[in-house]
Every structure is written in structure tokens, then in C-alpha cells.
Amino acid sequence: MDxxxxxxxxxxxxxxxSSAALLNGADVIANRTWQAGRRHSMYLERNVRAALAAELDxxxxxxxxxxxxxxxxxxxxxxFAKGLCGALDTGFVSVSTPLALAYSSPADARSIxxxxxxxxxxxxxxxxxxxxxxxxxxxxxxxxxxxxxAVGECKLVPQTALHExxxxxxxxxxxxxxxxxxxxxxxxxxxxxxGVQLIATGLARFVGLAAYADPEQAAPISAMTAxxxxxxxxxxxxxxxxWARR
Amino acid sequence: MAGALSGSRRSDAFTVILGIETSCDxxxxxxxxxxxxxxxxxxxxxxDHARYGGIVPEIASRRHIATIAAVHAAALDAAGAGAEExxxxxxxxxxxxxxxxxxxxxxxxxxxxxxxIPLVGVNHLxxxxxxxxxxxxxxxxxxxxxxxxxxxxxxxxxxxMRDHGDHRLIGRTRDDAAGEAFDKVARVLxxxxxxxxxxxxxxxxxxxxxxxxxxxxxxxxxxxxxFSFSGLKTAVYRAKAGKLGPAETRRIFKEGGQTEFExxxxxxxxxxxxxxxxxxxxxxxxxxxxxxxxxxxxSVIVAGGVAANRLLRQKxxxxxxxxxxxxxxxxxxxxxxxxxxxxxxxxxxxxxxxPDLDVDPNxxxxxxxxxTER
Ligand SMILES: [Zn+2]
Numbered sequence: 071m072d073x074x075x076x077x078x079x080x081x082x083x084x085x086x087x088s089s090a091a092l093l094n095g096a097d098v099i100a101n102r103t104w105q106a107g108r109r110h111s112m113y114l115e116r117n118v119r120a121a122l123a124a125e126l127d128x129x130x131x132x133x134x135x136x137x138x139x140x141x142x143x144x145x146x147x148x149x150f151a152k153g154l155c156g157a158l159d160t161g162f163v164s165v166s167t168p169l170a171l172a173y174s175s176p177a178d179a180r181s182i183x184x185x186x187x188x189x190x191x192x193x194x195x196x197x198x199x200x201x202x203x204x205x206x207x208x209x210x211x212x213x214x215x216x217x218x219x220a221v222g223e224c225k226l227v228p229q230t231a232l233h234e235x236x237x238x239x240x241x242x243x244x245x246x247x248x249x250x251x252x253x254x255x256x257x258x259x260x261x262x263x264x265g266v267q268l269i270a271t272g273l274a275r276f277v278g279l280a281a282y283a284d285p286e287q288a289a290p291i292s293a294m295t296a297x298x299x300x301x302x303x304x305x306x307x308x309x310x311x312x313w314a315r316r
Numbered sequence: 317m318a319g320a321l322s323g324s325r326r327s328d329a330f331t332v333i334l335g336i337e338t339s340c341d342x343x344x345x346x347x348x349x350x351x352x353x354x355x356x357x358x359x360x361x362x363x364d365h366a367r368y369g370g371i372v373p374e375i376a377s378r379r380h381i382a383t384i385a386a387v388h389a390a391a392l393d394a395a396g397a398g399a400e401e402x403x404x405x406x407x408x409x410x411x412x413x414x415x416x417x418x419x420x421x422x423x424x425x426x427x428x429x430x431x432x433i434p435l436v437g438v439n440h441l442x443x444x445x446x447x448x449x450x451x452x453x454x455x456x457x458x459x460x461x462x463x464x465x466x467x468x469x470x471x472x473x474x475x476x477m478r479d480h481g482d483h484r485l486i487g488r489t490r491d492d493a494a495g496e497a498f499d500k501v502a503r504v505l506x507x508x509x510x511x512x513x514x515x516x517x518x519x520x521x522x523x524x525x526x527x528x529x530x531x532x533x534x535x536x537x538x539x540x541x542x543f544s545f546s547g548l549k550t551a552v553y554r555a556k557a558g559k560l561g562p563a564e565t566r567r568i569f570k571e572g573g574q575t576e577f578e579x580x581x582x583x584x585x586x587x588x589x590x591x592x593x594x595x596x597x598x599x600x601x602x603x604x605x606x607x608x609x610x611x612x613x614x615s616v617i618v619a620g621g622v623a624a625n626r627l628l629r630q631k632x633x634x635x636x637x638x639x640x641x642x643x644x645x646x647x648x649x650x651x652x653x654x655x656x657x658x659x660x661x662x663x664x665x666x667x668x669x670x671p672d673l674d675v676d677p678n679x680x681x682x683x684x685x686x687x688t689e690r
Contacts (some may be wrong), residue, residue, distance in 0.1 A: 111418055115425045115671035126430070141374065142415045145381045149422035152385045156423075157399060157430025294386045297378065 075130035075160070079122065080278030083110055083147040084139030084167040084186070085245065089272025090114075090121040092129075095282055096214045099125075103272040110146035118150070126158070133163040133281035133288070135170055135273060137299040138186060138194045138224065144298035155293045162293030163281040168196035168224050169288065170276040171243040175265060177204040177215040179241035187245050188226055194301055196224040197235055214283040226301055233257035241265060333663070334391070334402045334427075335656025338380045338420030339412025339440045340470060341371045345384075345391040346652035347402070348660065351450055353653045355394035356646075359383045366509050370499065371469075377415035384423050391652070399431055406659020409437040409669075410679030412470070417675035425671070436662040437669040438655045439679055441466055444619040445477060446661070447643035447654040458641045459614035465604045465632075468620035468649070469495030469510060472600075474541050474607050475681055477617070480661045483681035486607055487541025494596055494622050497545035501552050501592050505585045512622060515589045522586030528571045530555075530591035534599050541603050548595050552588060597628045605635040617641045624648040 078093040083106065092100040102121045106113045122129070134151040137144045148164070155162045168184040175182045179200060186194040202216040227234075229250045236258050242251070243265045255262045281288045330350040337344040344358040361379045365371050392399065407424035409417060421437075428435035445464045449457050462477045463486075472494045474487035492500065495512055502511025507518060532551055535544040554560050555568060558578050565574065568591075576584035600622075608616050616636045622628060624645050633640050647654060662668075 109674055111421050111425075112672050112674040114422060115429060119429070119671065126432075141377065142418050145377060145415065146418050146422045149381055149384065149419045150426040152381075153388075153423040153426025153428075154430045155426075156385060156388050157427045294389070295382060297382050300378070 075128055077125055077128045078131045078133055078278045078281055079118070079129045079154070080133040080274040080281065081114075081118065081147040081151055082135040082167070082170070082273040082277050083114070083143040084135045084137045085273050087270065087272055088113065088117070088143075088147075089274035090118050091272065091274035091278050092121050092123075092125060093275065093278040093282065096279055098275045098278070101272060101275055103270065106143070108142075110143045114146060114150055129158065129160055131161040131163055131281060131285075132158075133165055133277050135167045135277045136164045136296070137167050138188070138301035139167060139298070141298065141300060148296065148298055152293050152296070161285075162296065163285055163288050164296045165277045165280045165288040166196075166224065166299060167273065168194065169198070169218070169220065170273050170280050172198035172218045173215070173276040173280045173283065174243050174273070175200070175215070175218075175241050179263070181238055181240045182218065183235065183240045183242050185232070185242060185244035185246050187247070188301075191229045192226055193229060193232065193244075193246075193250075194224055195227045195232065195235060197221040214279060217284055218280075219287070224299070224301065229253070236260055236262075239263070330660045330664070332397065332401050332403055333656040333660050334405050335438075335652035335654070335659055336405065336407040336420045336424045337440070337443070337650050337652045337655045338384065338416050339408045339410070340416060340650055341365055341376050341379075342650045343380050343383045343387050343420075344650060344652040345387050346656050347391055347395040347397055348450070348653055348656035351452060351454070351657070353450060354397060355391045356651060356653050357387050357391040357394060358651055359387050362510065369503060369509050371413070373413045373415055376413055377419060380416055380419035384419060388423070388427070402431060402433060404428075404434050404436060404659060404663045405431070406436045406438050406656050406662070408440045408443060408655050409673060410440065410676035412440055412677060414675055414677040417677065421673065421675050425673075434663065434668040435673070436659045436667060437673045438658045438662065439681060440650075440655075441471060441473065441475070441681055442483065443654040443658040444468070444471075445475070445617050446657040447619050447647040447651070448617050448641035449657050450647055450653055451644055458617055459639070461611060461613050462615045462617050462641075463604060463608040463611060463613040464617040464619065465600060465623075466620045467494045467600060467618070467622035467628075469493060469499060469512075471620065472543055472545075472622075474604060476607070476611050476613070481665060481667070481682070485681055486611070487543065487603060489543045489545060490537075491544055491546035492549060494543070494545060494600065495620070497549050497596060498622070500549050501589070504552055504556050505589060506580070510621075512625060515593055516625065518586050518589045519593060522583055522590070525583060527583055527587045527590065529594055530568050530573065530577070530587050531570055532568060532591045532595040534595050536599065536602065541607050543599055543603065545596065545599075548592065552592060555588070593625070593627055597625070597631055600628060601631045601635045604632060608636050608638060613638055615639045615641055619643050619648065621649045
């Protein structure tokens with residue numbers, strides 16, 4: 071690894087709270103969160119600058135959460151990350167939001183269920199498994215909470231069906247409505263432990279952590295072709311005409 | 317940004333500007349060196365939208381994010397330029413499709429931040445006018461005040477450009493944009509999207525037979541520089557559906573052809589296409605020429621996708637008494653070069669964007685306060 075450019079800049083705009091983090095390996099150097107509402111273009115650069123301080127020259131990887139999430143908000147941070155990579159010629163890592171959530175789990179959680187609220191009583195659900203315990207990674211100087219692998223695809227499921235994927239004790243990571251968590255506990259035959267809501271603290275540092283711990287799983291595609299995960303209804307409707315009519 | 321250009325042959329704001337345009341369906345990036353296009357790479361999405369008969373916003377946004385990094389790399393490659401030569405990034409931040417603008421603007425912000433160079437936010441309509449500065453010697457550039465006709469599938473407006481950055485909207489369409497009317501009529505005539513070039517081809521095909529165009533109504537809207545194309549479009553719809561009133565029928569089909577048109581004969585379609593095209597062009601030309609006269613313009617600029625229309629180019633040239641400025645054909649439709657050109661003038665006036673610059677899908681042309689340096 072290039073010593074001079076060993077930092078990871080991580081961005082997340084897939085959650086209701088956006089975040090940017092700067093990491094040295096697994097260590098978080100800076101972490102910023104903000105509420106952008108619909109104005110992602112407005113808040114992104116200012117917060118990235120604040121997270122970076124003057125360390126831009128030392129960034130070797132730009133990691134960005136690829137969703138699922140709001141289409142335009144995902145594209146805002148991904149476009150920003152691509153532009154930055156185009157300028158700095160850094161590595162680009164696209165991390166799925168569920169994978170980043172899974173990396174927010176404590177080191178002793180074996181089975182992890184990630185839930186991303188999708189509105190209308192639905193969640194994006196994906197299960198993960200921790201393959202190894204906390205350890206130094208070969209060729210890397212930080213310690214991360216093991217290696218986490220997905221078990222199956224990310225699915226859009228109604229809140230009433232959340233328990234169906236459970237086959238043992240599980241750690242739940244994500245943003246979950248308390249009522250939905252209660253009914254999940256009731257319906258499950260297994261203990262359900264719920265992790266920190268990442269609303270206040272931001273997901274970006276776990277995007278960076280996932281990129282550091284397992285860059286190959288995190289980044290199946292390059293900056294040239296990376297696209298967000300479009301999991302929700304297609305949003306492809308009738309053409310607009312005269313969009314700039316005034 | 318002092319020192320950024322050490323060794324460059326110019327010290328002004330004009331070299332080298334990278335322009336990014338994603339306001340609609342083209343992902344386009346150009347490198348502009350003064351008034352010369354070093355490279356222009358445009359990834360058109362037309363094929364993706366054609367089957368919907370128009371631009372689908374979500375498809376446009378998805379194509380932009382999927383291709384923008386490759387378009388950028390290709391533009392640098394084609395220019396044989398390194399990132400260190402770029403002095404400023406210019407990007408369209410409105411008007412346009414919100415989701416599409418988001419991609420270009422944030423890519424531009426990341427790029428400018430990474431390169432440590434300024435970013436300027438460009439108004440897309442203004443950029444169209446600046447296409448006429450490109451590839452020309454400064455002695456041939458438009459003189460102010462200039463009346464600008466900006467016509468495309470998304471916009472139809474007449475503006476008065478009194479200086480760089482000083483625009484006044486003096487007329488606009490009240491319904492369909494001119495290019496949009498071409499698209500809709502092309503559809504009725506069974507032609508593909510986009511309608512403008514398709515209609516021109518149909519007319520060309522019928523040219524040898526010296527067909528008389530049908531006589532379509534021209535909405536001149538007296539006392540204003542606004543346009544309306546919906547009545548014209550509706551007349552074509554109703555003619556096709558056989559639903560014209562007796563007076564309308566007599567006027568439109570004065571020289572016959574009604575049965576052939578309703579039946580869908582190619583020659584009758586060509587006559588309708590020609591009639592429609594001249595009606596649109598007549599209105600655009602009359603309004604622009606009148607505006608040039610009233611505002612004592614020293615030049616007239618015609619830009620936007622419809623500025624590629626040959627009949628419009630011909631007729632406007634004959635109608636205005638002052639120098640006429642038309643972009644090269646390839647710079648009529650949306651492109652990164654015109655954004656870079658507009659950006660160069662913004663940079664020259666020190667109008668550097670703040671990190672908070674947002675997209676503005678409904679951005680209007682602004683009149684800046686008169687700059688003190690002039
Ligand atoms: Zn345009």
C-alpha cells in the first residue's frame with residue numbers, strides 16, 4: 071500500500087442521515103453527519119471538505135455506499151466520488167449499504183440481519199455471516215471485526231415477513247421502526263439483538279471499514295461503470311416533454 | 317488559483333476549461349482552449365429514450381451516472397491533455413432535469429475539489445448562446461446588444477443579451493417548445509424521435525416532386541415576443557383524425573391532398589411536414605427579426621437543437637439586417653463545449669461557485685449587476 075496515500079474517504083447518502091468519514095485503515099480519523107433532505111448537491115462538498123481537513127493528498131481510496139436508497143441521493147455521492155477519483159487517480163470502492171451496516175455489528179455477532187427502511191412498511195433486508203473473529207488483516211495494519219459475507223440477496227420485504235429469514239440468534243443492524251422490531255422479536259423463535267441506530271452517527275465510517283476489510287467484495291466494479299443499486303420500483307414512467315418550458 | 321497556469325501561453329481565464337453538460341439526455345464533456353474545442357465527447361442516450369417517444373428522466377439519470385467517468389476519461393484522452401492543464405471546471409446546474417443535473421454537478425464538484433481548481437455553475441440556456449463564440453476569431457464574435465433565439469426540444473425563448481452575464485428574457489413559448497412540437501408532429505406522421513431531423517428528411521425525400529406544402533396556421537400573438545405552437549400541432553392532429561372544421565379544411569387543403577393525407581400517403585405526409593416546418597420557422601423568424609429591430613440589436617444569435625434546421629438558418633439570414641451568428645451544427649444540440657465557453661466568461665468575471673451550489677431545474681437567465689471593472 072502506498073504509504074503517502076493510505077487514507078480512505080468514505081461517503082454515504084443512502085441513509086436519512088448522510089455522512090462522510092476519513093479512515094486510516096480501520097481507525098476513524100474524522101466523521102461528519104448531516105441532514106440533506108432533498109438537497110444533496112448542496113451539503114455534500116462542504117461536509118467532505120470538513121471531514122478531509124487538509125488530508126486530500128493522502129487519500130488513496132474513495133469508498134461510497136451504493137444503496138439501496140433514494141436514487142438521486144445515491145447518484146449525488148457516487149458522482150462526487152467518481153469526479154474525485156477522476157482528479158486524484160485514487161482507487162474507487164462501491165460498498166452496498168447492507169454490507170456497510172453489517173460491519174457496524176459487534177465482533178461477537180455471528181449472524182447479522184441488515185434492514186434498511188424502504189417506506190410503506192417495507193424494508194430492504196439482507197442476511198450476513200461473520201466468517202472469522204477480530205484479527206489483523208494480512209498486509210493491512212488495522213484490526214477489523216472479522217470478515218463478513220452475505221448470505222443470499224438483498225430483498226425488499228414487508229415488515230410482516232421480516233422473521234421469515236431467521237434461522238438462529240441474530241443481530242439486527244439498520245434503521246428499524248421500534249414497533250417493527252417488537253413484532254420481529256415476537257414472531258421469531260430465536261433471540262433478536264438490535265444494534266445502534268445509525269441515524270445520529272452516520273454509516274460512512276462503516277462504508278470505509280467494509281472497503282478496508284474486504285475491498286474485493288465491496289467493489290465488484292470500477293469507477294468507470296459503477297452504478298447505484300436500484301432496488302425499488304423502477305421509477306421509469308412516461309417521458310416528460312417541455313421540462314424547461316418557462 | 318495563481319500559478320495554476322505557469323508556462324501556459326495565455327494568462328486569461330480562457331485556457332483550459334473543462335465543460336460538463338448533463339441537463340437532459342446527453343452526457344457531454346469538452347476541453348476548450350480559448351475558443352478552440354480541444355475535445356468534445358458526447359454519449360447520446362437517444363436510442364434509450366426513442367421507444368418512449370421522449371426523454372424519460374429516470375433513464376437519463378441512470379445513463380449519466382453509468383457513463384460520466386468514461387466520458388470524462390475519453391475527453392481527456394481525445395485532447396491529449398493531462399488533468400494538470402485544466403484551469404477550471406464549468407458545469408450546467410440548470411435548467412433541466414433535476415436527477416440528471418445532480419450527476420453532472422456532483423461529478424464536477426468532486427473533480428474540481430480533487431484538482432484544486434475553481435468550479436463555475438453555468439446556466440444551460442446561456443451556454444447555448446455561447447456556442448456561437450466557439451471556433452471563431454474574437455473579431456467575429458457577437459456584438460452586444462444581441463438578440464438570442466434559443467430553440468430546442470426543451471426551450472424556446474428570445475433573450476436580449478446586453479453584455480456577458482446580462483440577459484433579459486423578452487419572449488418565450490406559452491406551451492410547447494419548438495423542438496417539442498416537431499417531436500409531436502413527427503409522431504403523428506409516423507416518424508421517429510427526435511422529430512426535427514426526421515421531418516427534415518421526409519421533406520427532403522419529397523423535394524424532387526415539387527410538392528406544395530399544406531397551409532397551416534401561424535400563431536403570431538400580436539404585441540408580444542411569446543410564441544405558441546400548440547394550435548399548430550393540434551391542427552395537424554385534427555387533420556390526421558379527419559376532425560377539421562370546414563373553414564380550416566379549406567385553408568389547409570386549399571390545393572388538395574386531404575384524402576391522400578388522411579389515407580397516409582407518403583407524399584401527403586411530406587406536404588404536411590413541409591407546411592408545419594414553414595409555419596414554425598415563419599413564427600420564429602418574424603419574432604426574432606422584430607425583436608432585433610425594436611431593441612436595436614447589433615447582432616442576432618440563433619442556437620439550440622432547432623438551430624440546426626436548414627430552413628430556419630436560411631430564412632433568418634434573409635430576415636435580419638445585422639450580423640447573424642449560428643453555431644457549428646455539432647454545437648447546436650447540448651454539448652460540453654458550450655458550457656465550457658460560458659464558464660470561461662464566468663471565470664473571467666470571477667463568478668466562482670460556492671461549495672453549496674445546488675441544481676436548479678427551473679433556473680432562469682439572470683441579469684447580473686453591472687460589473688465594476690467595466
Ligand atoms: Zn439544450
